Amino acid sequence: MDVVEYRPERDQYVWTFGGVAPSHRITPGTLLRLWTEDAFSGRLTRVTDRPGDVLDMTEVNPQTGPFYVEGAEPGDTLALHIVDLTPARDWGASSTIPFFGALSTTDRTALLHDPLPERTWIYQLDRAAGTVLFEATSADVRLELPCNPMLGTVGVAPAGREVRSSLVPDMFGGNMDTPEMKPGVTCYLQVNVEGALFSVGDGHYRQGEGESCGTAVEGAMDVTLLVELIKGAPAPLWPRIESDTHYVVVGSSRPLEDAWRASQVGMIGWLGELYGLDRLDAYQLLTQISESPLANVVDTNYSAVTKVPKALLPAGRAYNGMHTHLREQAATL
Amino acid sequence: MDVVEYRPERDQYVWTFGGVAPSHRITPGTLLRLWTEDAFSGRLTRVTDRPGDVLDMTEVNPQTGPFYVEGAEPGDTLALHIVDLTPARDWGASSTIPFFGALSTTDRTALLHDPLPERTWIYQLDRAAGTVLFEATSADVRLELPCNPMLGTVGVAPAGREVRSSLVPDMFGGNMDTPEMKPGVTCYLQVNVEGALFSVGDGHYRQGEGESCGTAVEGAMDVTLLVELIKGAPAPLWPRIESDTHYVVVGSSRPLEDAWRASQVGMIGWLGELYGLDRLDAYQLLTQISESPLANVVDTNYSAVTKVPKALLPAGRAYNGMHTHLREQAATL
Amino acid sequence: MDVVEYRPERDQYVWTFGGVAPSHRITPGTLLRLWTEDAFSGRLTRVTDRPGDVLDMTEVNPQTGPFYVEGAEPGDTLALHIVDLTPARDWGASSTIPFFGALSTTDRTALLHDPLPERTWIYQLDRAAGTVLFEATSADVRLELPCNPMLGTVGVAPAGREVRSSLVPDMFGGNMDTPEMKPGVTCYLQVNVEGALFSVGDGHYRQGEGESCGTAVEGAMDVTLLVELIKGAPAPLWPRIESDTHYVVVGSSRPLEDAWRASQVGMIGWLGELYGLDRLDAYQLLTQISESPLANVVDTNYSAVTKVPKALLPAGRAYNGMHTHLREQAATL
């Protein structure tokens, strides 16, 4: 098994999907051991830091990559298996950012209010307990919350010659900010350009569904990935995720109902591929078994998730058993 | 404990929140043993039934009630504890309905497409196994799905002199269609008119999050409720639900992000009441712990849910321990 | 010609569509000479008045009516011709209202901001010049704006047993807040209940498209209407307006694209009725000739307008020439 290790220096951070030369060329089957900087590019470290003072909004969500996958062609499907996510620091940060967040006026939901106040929270990580510590400033509330590492941003170069900011989620994946992107899952992405050119970043030590204020418990992350390439399968269109327990589709758009509709139609397609159900039967089945946890309602596009539990379904072999194959491989590491 | 039993006859069904005389006057503390007809008013019984032929769309979601609660005044909070929900028939029904559903053109998302085809599914209930049976028509797929009874519709008379169809969810509750409305929870609703005038209906034997096609596994239900009245608490504005494990707020509006925002701001208010957190701290905490499963994306208003797990929070006593009190009472029955 | 004059006393104001007994029973062909109070129920009279202090939000948009039209049955079409609108006072008022308006957080677009400041503007009417005077407080800007009287609220009792606040626009008409509702036009509304039970109110001396802050130049109005009833025509579904120069359809929903889609599909239907165009041809023609001025982006539902200019179309006879007939009748008064 080829193994590539990569810890980008600050001048190697990448801020877009598409538009930059690959950091590495890898073959399908490669194991990646990566490090990703946090969404704030490491600039928010104390509760007294104000995003408006220390952040450069054109340099957030730094990506590690992109990786050129040998043999990947438009129409192929890239499989990224998250073997492990381990916090690379002993603390994470979160903050309200002016004119950003689901419950704030923004450049899109443009209203006449002044921005909400800026406040920064630092979460100390307790590795033994597996928790991060929330500390309120307005009341005597300190809460140990489970540390659930995930990647906010996983994506390939977009279709149609586009280059998109690493703040954006869309069909190419990107900043989907869903807690589903966690260790043990396989993410399937449609290849749009030769080499796929995927990258990852924006590690979260923990995130609620919706990422209300726009920033999770953001933290640098040690990321272990297995990379595979699938030829000859129908292109997934929207990003798909497979875990041991669920099939997941992520749709990203606005308004939020359109993001969700995209994920639903995507899942109806997947159920059809897996079980031969026609559109109406798959629609009906989905109506009764869909889990619909929101991902984020804060990014340039909102992201909504449709999940179905494998336990309720017949045995299926998505992508010819790719997820099981990658799980087995990961177990040997 | 006062006990009221009520199985409305067909001519006693109620189709609105507000605008009708109470079926009963009850005192706080009353136990209700009710029967509710299914959302189709019992008119869809076979897979060959077509909604367009057999349904009268002005007579769907029949309500049992309304109940006038003695002493209830505007600004009070009504507490409805769902002691038990038991399917009252051995089968449930679901169907695609022309110009209805999340993935169909509707009278609002008005497009130029012909309606999707009508199809009806009948789910047989296996009481011993606790399952309902999904049977596809396009493939040889039969799936036993857990029976998870819930109420689609729980509401009081609206504010502002309005009378709303039992198809509508809004601040008064109504057709929220959330799987959170299940046995063991307490629903808190703001009283808008003297007597509160609440009713229930639209039992589901099972529903996915989002209720994609617009109809769950719809079935008649035996409903056991405990009714209490809370004086002197801040009005909840949007419906709240408390279970042994979660605090829940349901927002209903369009677009879907607005429904979710309402539930989020509602939860921030509740966290403030419970723990003294200011808006920013509650916003931050919610960002990291919110569960955001969609309720429905099909009704006149969409309904979105914000949940927080009690296990992550300090001990709280919402409404002075009302839920615990009702749980204990229910345990004595 | 029957003539009915009516100036309601304060205790005769009506706050809903549906749910109240008619003020009058009239026959088709009746001329109505009405007076309507302003949207603030006359409570905002000076620039020092603060809506939060003086308004009762359950008593805004008072309606004059409702009128029971003899012979009107569900499925019929009511034709209301606006003969004249004359300001009944020499001033109008506008104001920012906390948590209301298109560029403010509201109970639906629920954010964490404090409300925008309250400010009240009084517009003096110059009857000779036909203008109202805008006076800024933050700069030395005084502008004479044309007085263009219109009715914010024209509606019938809703379908489905509902009763809706006079703040709401929907299929029944209501608080559409469109500058199209001006002297010389005929408004066609689908009759939902026996007698139609229509009412009018919410006069504006002037309003921009979108009614950004939520309140136009609000003023009491002398209203002259001709009432007719159309039997046997296809029900219009969404409100239609005919002027000497345009056909207009008003859709009301959220998000705003759905309001507009409803008005577009409504117009495609009307073009089909008028000229025998099929859906695709009408869609194409509309694509090239639609005028799409927004009505309001502030009410419970947003209202969007689709207009087509008669000058670009073949001669048509909507409703068998009803508008021309009513124009001629009005000319004799």
Place this chain on the structure above:
Amino acid sequence: MDVVEYRPERDQYVWTFGGVAPSHRITPGTLLRLWTEDAFSGRLTRVTDRPGDVLDMTEVNPQTGPFYVEGAEPGDTLALHIVDLTPARDWGASSTIPFFGALSTTDRTALLHDPLPERTWIYQLDRAAGTVLFEATSADVRLELPCNPMLGTVGVAPAGREVRSSLVPDMFGGNMDTPEMKPGVTCYLQVNVEGALFSVGDGHYRQGEGESCGTAVEGAMDVTLLVELIKGAPAPLWPRIESDTHYVVVGSSRPLEDAWRASQVGMIGWLGELYGLDRLDAYQLLTQISESPLANVVDTNYSAVTKVPKALLPAGRAYNGMHTHLREQAATL
């Protein structure tokens, strides 16, 4: 005055904003005489042509340019004055395209319907009469519609390292598809990258407000532009347009209310710059004078327009009289 003439060959067409080398380097003050191919890249020429057969959806909206403006730096404002638009062919084309258009399911408003039927309309141009001819296929309707040439797409390279498809409108301008972009207006765009790198394309011989089916009367265009650069003015954020009669701001986002809100807040800012009004006074004035014709409800982002008539306002000198200056220059040509 420098004059540059440019008629790109097919292999010189550009499909994005950003991401391509300039076709020309020009100085401020240059006159451009350009030719733009139609949105279909000239591939739709007969009513029997089906978009699904003849179009390559990655090669639509070909741009002429981009032009590097010497001296243009981020934060500057580019002024493009449209001196003249003359149809370059004697016919234009429009079509329904599968899964595209405001009244069709799309990849975003993802529903389960089959696509609407494809149909193509060819509009013959009568240069003498100044009309284009609509010919229905479903009825005997032929209509001479005024030819009102406009540009669908005018934009600069985006901020944040992004490259966007020429189908997209956003802050950088792009595919706004507004009838306001017509001869005699000046468009102000915020410069995001050195040289601005603007391009134009997507000529329409006529378009309704909203561009319902997604394609106007699309036609090749001879375009005459004057280019100027403004230093030291506040960046406009969203595209602004000035005509002899109106100030216009175009917002582009989803849902449609957010596009409109962006245009409204943009106009409030402009009114503040022009007249010193504070936010509340500008909000109030806009409420009474805004014209809000929709631009398109079909693109990747929807575009909404806020216009205010100069006739109602005090004399103003936007950008130090730039529009008047360019009008005068154009008059000398």
